[in-house]
Each structure stands twice: as structure tokens, then as C-alpha cells.
Amino acid sequence: MKRDILNDENAVSISVGFILTFTITVIAFLMIMQTFYGMLYQAEHTVLREEFEIHGNDIAVQLTNIDTIVNVTLSSGGDIGEIRYDVSLPDKIAGSYYSVEFSNLTSEITFNSDDRLETTAKIPYVTQTTTVSSTKIYSAAGEHYLLYNPSTNLIEVY
Structure with a gap:
């Protein structure tokens, strides 16, 4: 039996x-x-x-607490020194x-992620007696706190 190798198409169909x-x-x-990645x-x-x-x-509640303390103290004729609240923020989230x-x-308090996710969250806060200094802080900077300055009636963020 002679086979014609040039015209054999079996190998081609398998490939x-x-x-x-x-x-x-x-x-x-x-x-x-x-x-899955999505x-x-x-x-x-x-x-x-x-x-x-x-x-x-949590930060908005702390700002409101400072404002309430200042409002109540000033309304009753009291004297206010500095008020300080430590802000508990982790270095990294996710x-x-x-x-x-x-x-x-x-x-508003605006949180922005610094990576590829680019996530933003805006949280409103309310103060009636005091004002909050416009500031930007970074999570990697370490410990942060809110400080009420009675001479300027300003809540400063450090």
C-alpha cells in the first residue's frame, strides 16, 4: 500500500x-x-x-463635641482654655x-485614597459657634489631633 504523504490531511485536522x-x-x-479581578x-x-x-x-462627632462644649461654656459665662481631642486614624486602610x-x-471632611483605587468619601460636619481650619492631613504622618484655640475661636487640625 502506497501512501501519498503530500496529500494526507489527517495531521492537519488534529492540529x-x-x-x-x-x-x-x-x-x-x-x-x-x-x-474575578473586577x-x-x-x-x-x-x-x-x-x-x-x-x-x-467619628471626626465629625468630635468636632461637634468641641463646638458644643464651647457654646455651653460661653453661654454660661465661663472661660475656655484649650480643648484637645486625639483623632484615631490608622496609617493604612485596605x-x-x-x-x-x-x-x-x-x-465637609474629604477622605482620598492615595493609590490606584482613587476612592473619595465626603462627610459633612456641623459647627455653630466655632470654625474649623481648612487643612489637609496625611495618614502616614503619625498621630493627629483637634485643638480648639480660644483666642481665634478656631478648631485646628494637626
């Missing part, structure tokens, strides 16, 4: 079938991985936003550093 199966498998794997990114973003809101609400900006114009 084409393997390449098609392999390509479909790789594409399906890449789509699954892309979906969900992971969204979960990190959600964790950052929720943590920012928790810490922002593995990223962040900044906290206090705006006197908008009465």
Missing part, C-alpha cells in the same frame, strides 16, 4: 482541532480571571469607602495610604 480547543480554553480562562477591585473600593465614612463620622481634607467653606 487545527487542538489549536481551536486550546484557544477557546484560554479565552474562557481569561474572561473568568477578568471577572469583583476584587469593587470589594476593595467598598471597604475603603465604608472605612472612610466610619472614621469621618493596604493604602490616604489623606483627610477639612474644608471650612463646604463644612
